[in-house]
Amino acid sequence: MSEEAADPGASRHGNFINYYQFHPAEERLRQLPRSIQQPRQRRKYVALDVGCNAGISYSQDLTLELHKFLSSRLPGCEVSILGIDLDPVLIGRARQKNDRPESVTFECLDFFADERQSVVSSYLRKHRVLPNLCMTLRARSGSTAATASR
DSSP, X not given: OOHHHXXXXXXXXXXXXXXXXXXXXXXXXTTSOGGGGSOOSOSEEEEEEETOTTSOOSXXXXXXXXXXXXXXXXXXXXXXXXXXXXXXXXXXXXXXXXXXXXXXXXXXOOTTSTTHHHXXXXXXXXXXXXXXXXXXXXXXXXEEEEEEEO
């Protein structure tokens, strides 16, 4: 199957293959609250990225850039991220390009489906912590809106 034929295009959930061409990761990372960038007395930092898309672009992807960003600002912390998207083509591409599989995991999952509980719970049990950050960073009308919780 050619890449064009497998291109999921736009969907009602906003998934499209070239998303990061129009919404660069650097722009989105600047929207993160400063409070999550502060070193704390903890050894693990776990984040959940809902709607992670393909995790690839011409230069970088938000989920992997978030890992790099947090790791550089939280020295001594083990940073782990679970990226979730409902599009299997996008998740397949994210997994293929993932150069940090020991600390960044991509799962195909509809976050509003009942199965999310078992996937997220399993991930949290694996890391033996509650998440430090749950986020969706999305662009709206030319600006970026950040949603994060600690």
